[in-house]
Amino acid sequence: AQSVAQPEDQVNVAEGNPLTVKCTYSVSGNPYLFWYVQYPNRGLQFLLKYITGDNLVKGSYGFEAEFNKSQTSFHLKKPSALVSDSALYFCAVRDIYGNNRLAFGKGNQVVVIP
Amino acid sequence: DTGVSQDPRHKITKRGQNVTFRCDPISEHNRLYWYRQTLGQGPEFLTYFQNEAQLEKSRLLSDRFSAERPKGSFSTLEIQRTEQGDSAMYLCASSEYGGGTGQTGELFFGEGSRLTVL
Numbered sequence: 501a502q503s504v505a506q507p508e509d510q511v512n513v514a515e516g517n518p519l520t521v522k523c524t525y526s527v528s529g530n531p532y533l534f535w536y537v538q539y540p541n542r543g544l545q546f547l548l549k550y551i552t553g554d555n556l557v558k559g560s561y562g563f564e565a566e567f568n569k570s571q572t573s574f575h576l577k578k579p580s581a582l583v584s585d586s587a588l589y590f591c592a593v594r595d596i597y598g599n600n601r602l603a604f605g606k607g608n609q610v611v612v613i614p
Numbered sequence: 615d616t617g618v619s620q621d622p623r624h625k626i627t628k629r630g631q632n633v634t635f636r637c638d639p640i641s642e643h644n645r646l647y648w649y650r651q652t653l654g655q656g657p658e659f660l661t662y663f664q665n666e667a668q669l670e671k672s673r674l675l676s677d678r679f680s681a682e683r684p685k686g687s688f689s690t691l692e693i694q695r696t697e698q699g700d701s702a703m704y705l706c707a708s709s710e711y712g713g714g715t716g717q718t719g720e721l722f723f724g725e726g727s728r729l730t731v732l
Contacts, residue, residue, distance in 0.1 A: 534720070543618075543705060543723035544657070590656050601647075601670065602721060604656030 502527040504591045506605035519581040523591030533574040534592040581612045618724035626730045634692045635727040639708030649705040696731045
């Protein structure tokens with residue numbers, strides 16, 4: 501079964517510094533990979549996805565993610581963090597071979613310090 | 615607003631009572647998903663529909679849970695004889711299905727329905 505791991509519970513970063521949120525995945529074939537963000541008491545908002553093509557994917561709000569097949573990773577990055585980026589970030593994976601469910605990681609709390 | 619809407623946003627109930635949540639997906643989306651999220655965890659898949667057909671159910675979906683999407687539009691998730699362990703955020707999402715062109719996979723989530731069982 502497909503799964504993702506987000507090894508850090510919380511990521512603290514100073515405003516203006518680069519932000520990285522780590523994700524590794526496990527699937528039986530080629531993956532579809534996603535990042536979502538969740539603000540308190542809200543649903544999940546889509547940030548970006550990797551399906552195929554360039555390993556560097558650009559998404560909403562200045563976020564990007566790099567797909568690395570050899571390391572089975574899909575780390576989320578932002579060059580300069582904003583206080584408003586403080587939220588819960590989820591990585592998710594879907595197996596392209598007929599399984600339609602997304603498997604989510606446990607999430608990473610990002611705290612951007614002013 | 616043309617996003618996914620869920621109702622109610624919050625529900626407090628006593629153990630043993632039945633509750634029902636409603637989800638209205640994005641109108642052109644033919645796939646609809648239910649997820650459950652507990653504190654400190656990522657969303658866990660419960661079930662999904664393609665049009666009115668319920669195509670997959672998780673083992674998390676016990677016999678007390680039932681989901682329907684009778685006309686392929688809105689969906690309901692009913693929990694019978696609620697237990698304290700059912701307290702969670704219930705998230706609905708919808709997506710397009712690419713059919714012969716393949717699956718898009720991108721889910722659009724509603725704001726969720728938070729259930730508290732006392």
